[in-house]
Amino acid sequence: MRRGLVILLWCGCLSSVVPSPKSRDEDAQLQAVLDSGSFRGDGFRKINRAPFVSTLHPEDSVDVYVSAAAAADYEWVEPDRDGPAPPIPVGTVIVREIVGQKLTAMEKRDPNAYPGGGDFLYAVTDLAGQPMAKADGTAEWGSLDECGSCHATRKESSWLFGVLPADR
Numbered sequence: 001m002r003r004g005l006v007i008l009l010w011c012g013c014l015s016s017v018v019p020s021p022k023s024r025d026e027d028a029q030l031q032a033v034l035d036s037g038s039f040r041g042d043g044f045r046k047i048n049r050a051p052f053v054s055t056l057h058p059e060d061s062v063d064v065y066v067s068a069a070a071a072a073d074y075e076w077v078e079p080d081r082d083g084p085a086p087p088i089p090v091g092t093v094i095v096r097e098i099v100g101q102k103l104t105a106m107e108k109r110d111p112n113a114y115p116g117g118g119d120f121l122y123a124v125t126d127l128a129g130q131p132m133a134k135a136d137g138t139a140e141w142g143s144l145d146e147c148g149s150c151h152a153t154r155k156e157s158s159w160l161f162g163v164l165p166a167d168r
């Protein structure tokens with residue numbers, strides 16, 4: 001019995017059964033930031049001066065907040081400039097608030113976590129951080145192709161669009 005357990009641990013079989021704690025942490029970290037609204041405080045930098053008109057949805061205004069440690073890397077990126085941009089550190093959280101409506105967010109994950117989406121976790125929540133539901137009832141959270149496919153057009157710029165210098 002005991003020897004069986006030792007062999008099981010040694011061959012690493014357990015690690016293939018138990019979900020990696022890393023991926024759970026990523027979800028929990030982003031959820032905590034969005035739930036608590038901590039992206040509005042210390043540890044984050046608001047990139048724009050005043051809400052600016054979204055290129056994606058010109059009827060909306062947006063604010064963008066980025067983990068302070070990655071703010072300089074993010075600020076390298078500009079909508080009208082191509083890369084190569086500096087790499088975004090793993091764990092970086094970027095929140096794009098559509099003023100008065102909802103939050104869209106990205107969190108940089110480990111290499112190869114989601115190659116089709118620049119290894120970002122994508123999320124859409126209400127203003128209190130509660131994930132929104134898609135038409136099929138699943139949460140707008142995770143490796144979302146509907147987000148990654150468009151951000152893929154910005155591969156050279158770390159998969160990001162950035163904020164125009166005039167809006168900063």
Ligand code: HEC
Pocket residue numbers: 053054055056057062064094095096104105106122123124140144146147148150151159160161162163
């Ligand atoms: C059709 C293209 C397109 C799709 C689809 C798209 N985005 Fe974006 N995204 C943009 C553009 C353009 C910006 C720049 C800000 C703006 O115009 O609102 C942006 C900015 C962002 C930002 C700020 C970081 C940056 O790139 O500068 C986040 C966070 C974000 N999007 C999350 C999402 C999420 C989550 C989804 C999926 C629900 C998504 N996006 C789908 C085009 C897209």
